[in-house]
Amino acid sequence: MELFINLAINGVAMGMLIFLIASGLTLIFGLMSVLNFAHGGLFAWGAYSGVFFYVLLDNFWLGILLAIVTGILLGWITEFLIVRPVYGNHIRQILITLGFMLVLTEMLKVVFGPNIINAPTPEYLQGSWMIGDITIIKYRAFIIAVGLILFIVMYSVLRYSKVGLVVRAGVMNKEMIQALGVNIKKVFVIVFMVGSALAALGGALFAPSSGAIYAEMGMEFGIFAFIVVIIGGMGSIPGSLLAALLVGMANTFTAYYVPILSMVVTMLIMLVVLIFRPQGLFNVSGVSNK
Amino acid sequence: MIMQKLHKSTWIYFAIVFVLILLPFFKDDRWFLFLMIQIFVFAIFAMSYDLLLGYTGIVSFGHAMFFGIGAYSVAVTMNRMESTFPSFLLGVLVAVFASGIVAFLAGILTLKLKSHYYAMLTLALAGMFLYIAERWRSVTGGNDGFTFRIPELPGALQDHRNLVIYLFTLFMMVILFFGMKRLTESPLGRVLVGIRENDQRVESLGFRIMPYKVLISIISGVVAALAGVLYAISLRFVNTQVFDIEVTLDALLMTIIGGVGTLIGPIIGSAIINLSHHFLSDLANVHWIFQRWVILFGVIFILAMIFFPNGIVGTIKQKVEQRRMKRRILEVEKQEELDEGKKHA
Numbered sequence: 001m002e003l004f005i006n007l008a009i010n011g012v013a014m015g016m017l018i019f020l021i022a023s024g025l026t027l028i029f030g031l032m033s034v035l036n037f038a039h040g041g042l043f044a045w046g047a048y049s050g051v052f053f054y055v056l057l058d059n060f061w062l063g064i065l066l067a068i069v070t071g072i073l074l075g076w077i078t079e080f081l082i083v084r085p086v087y088g089n090h091i092r093q094i095l096i097t098l099g100f101m102l103v104l105t106e107m108l109k110v111v112f113g114p115n116i117i118n119a120p121t122p123e124y125l126q127g128s129w130m131i132g133d134i135t136i137i138k139y140r141a142f143i144i145a146v147g148l149i150l151f152i153v154m155y156s157v158l159r160y161s162k163v164g165l166v167v168r169a170g171v172m173n174k175e176m177i178q179a180l181g182v183n184i185k186k187v188f189v190i191v192f193m194v195g196s197a198l199a200a201l202g203g204a205l206f207a208p209s210s211g212a213i214y215a216e217m218g219m220e221f222g223i224f225a226f227i228v229v230i231i232g233g234m235g236s237i238p239g240s241l242l243a244a245l246l247v248g249m250a251n252t253f254t255a256y257y258v259p260i261l262s263m264v265v266t267m268l269i270m271l272v273v274l275i276f277r278p279q280g281l282f283n284v285s286g287v288s289n290k
Numbered sequence: 291m292i293m294q295k296l297h298k299s300t301w302i303y304f305a306i307v308f309v310l311i312l313l314p315f316f317k318d319d320r321w322f323l324f325l326m327i328q329i330f331v332f333a334i335f336a337m338s339y340d341l342l343l344g345y346t347g348i349v350s351f352g353h354a355m356f357f358g359i360g361a362y363s364v365a366v367t368m369n370r371m372e373s374t375f376p377s378f379l380l381g382v383l384v385a386v387f388a389s390g391i392v393a394f395l396a397g398i399l400t401l402k403l404k405s406h407y408y409a410m411l412t413l414a415l416a417g418m419f420l421y422i423a424e425r426w427r428s429v430t431g432g433n434d435g436f437t438f439r440i441p442e443l444p445g446a447l448q449d450h451r452n453l454v455i456y457l458f459t460l461f462m463m464v465i466l467f468f469g470m471k472r473l474t475e476s477p478l479g480r481v482l483v484g485i486r487e488n489d490q491r492v493e494s495l496g497f498r499i500m501p502y503k504v505l506i507s508i509i510s511g512v513v514a515a516l517a518g519v520l521y522a523i524s525l526r527f528v529n530t531q532v533f534d535i536e537v538t539l540d541a542l543l544m545t546i547i548g549g550v551g552t553l554i555g556p557i558i559g560s561a562i563i564n565l566s567h568h569f570l571s572d573l574a575n576v577h578w579i580f581q582r583w584v585i586l587f588g589v590i591f592i593l594a595m596i597f598f599p600n601g602i603v604g605t606i607k608q609k610v611e612q613r614r615m616k617r618r619i620l621e622v623e624k625q626e627e628l629d630e631g632k633k634h635a
Contacts, residue, residue, distance in 0.1 A: 095591075096591075098351075271414075274407065
């Protein structure tokens with residue numbers, strides 16, 4: 001039982017990390033229907049810049065803040081240089097953002113060196129609490145807390161604020177929103193930057209929990225994020241959370257019980273969802289998958 | 291008029307093939323032969339990719355899995371059985387059927403959905419194949435791979451084995467090129483282009499688009515597997531690298547840079563990419579920036595996507611077409627002037 005609870009906590013923590021990067025993607029994907037395959041690159045850049053500034057300034061929070069700033073800046077560059085010429089053309093979006101992904105990954109190696117870099121954890125987040133036989137690693141609890149807060153903030157902003165109303169309406173009918181006098185292009189840029197910032201934040205928080213970062217992690221987690229968005233249903237924040245938790249749990253449990261399956265379990269979940277519910281677990285009305 | 295034009299381009303192709311056949315007799319250098327074989331193999335692979343991307347508008351991120359299936363099918367069969375021609379043929383058959391089945395399954399699962407589903411699913415499947423190949427060590431040899439023997443050729447040919455493989459891959463490339471060209475010019479090919487341009491209109495014309503998409507995904511997968519077969523026998527070695535995402539990316543780059551939807555474009559793209567792989571890795575000793583040549587490729591790729599979305603061949607075709615149109619307009623105008631003159635007279 002203790003083992004089960006421990007594994008579940010690990011799974012939730014991993015799911016929250018995946019949620020952070022997938023939630024940014026579901027915004028970009030859902031509202032703008034932009035297939036940004038460079039999203040994982042922003043995640044990796046967030047991780048690297050977070051570690052870099054943390055080590056440089058010796059302040060964990062400043063590191064995270066500057067990682068978010070990096071994410072916003074890179075998001076702006078991506079939108080302006082890469083995505084803007086190819087709005088509305090999915091195939092060209094896929095191809096061009098994949099090219100940008102390569103550039104981002106290789107640039108990481110140029111700037112920070114090609115080797116694996118150690119990522120430190122601040123002292124007050126090291127160690128673990130023991131409750132009976134249940135071990136709760138502090139950093140994982142921290143990640144779960146951050147993930148939950150972000151989910152609540154994003155969900156309520158989208159659900160109850162005027163900005164959220166515009167964004168949700170934009171998902172359903174872009175032209176109508178434009179006709180009503182909203183500068184949808186500006187909204188697009190801002191949403192893209194927020195999505196990128198979320199990816200960078202995910203990266204910055206991921207680094208200490210894995211202890212080491214490498215340039216190719218962008219690709220790996222980018223794929224994770226896409227799978228989660230597809231499983232959860234495009235543009236749905238609760239769907240992303242649920243799918244991320246599902247993937248995180250499935251990964252942790254299979255890694256412990258059936259290690260051979262751990263690599264393929266995510267793909268298997270996606271396969272099952274694609275066969276039985278191709279629109280994803282939560283379907284936002286107005287967003288089709290055809 | 292059209293027949294004449296077709297003849298002209300076909301003659302040019304034949305002339306190039308003729309030069310390529312004669313080439314190794316003048317420059318019998320092992321590395322040169324190897325490089326040319328690589329170009330041919332990847333040209334076949336990129337052409338199969340072009341069938342999907344260029345003619346039907348399907349993006350696959352896991353095309354490497356078909357390449358890998360082909361390479362492993364033939365390598366494992368030859369390794370397990372005696373390396374004779376019948377076992378080679380058996381390996382090819384296994385490659386064709388395995389890749390066909392995988393392409394069929396991936397196709398019926400995702401091709402009725404938006405384009406990124408197929409891209410994602412193929413990416414995931416390729417990842418799974420890579421994982422299986424790494425883990426199933428008893429058969430695949432894991433990451434290290436394994437070498438195998440290819441059947442001995444009769445008589446004096448055995449001494450010129452590389453030359454024979456060169457000619458064989460060239461032959462396969464030419465056959466597959468003309469085969470696929472014929473396919474894309476057939477009514478089937480027209481429907482595929484229609485699906486790429488506007489699938490709803492094609493559907494309203496009474497075509498069911500799913501069978502077409504699945505069919506082309508199978509054909510493309512099988513051709514890619516054949517490229518994998520040729521790759522394996524040209525190296526007489528196979529390892530998990532054949533499933534790598536970089537193999538897919540290479541095909542993507544070759545197709546985009548050469549020109550999507552042209553078939554000859556991927557061949558040119560293959561030559562460019564392979565030659566630059568070759569020379570840029572030499573340059574890596576000169577300056578460290580060349581070690582990170584992927585950046586260069588990424589930037590070229592992005593610029594090509596923005597400014598030359600039609601690639602080399604596509605852009606040239608466009609230019610020629612424009613010039614022809616201009617000339618025709620001038621001719622028509624001249625004719626009209628003449629007519630006007632006659633009227634006045």
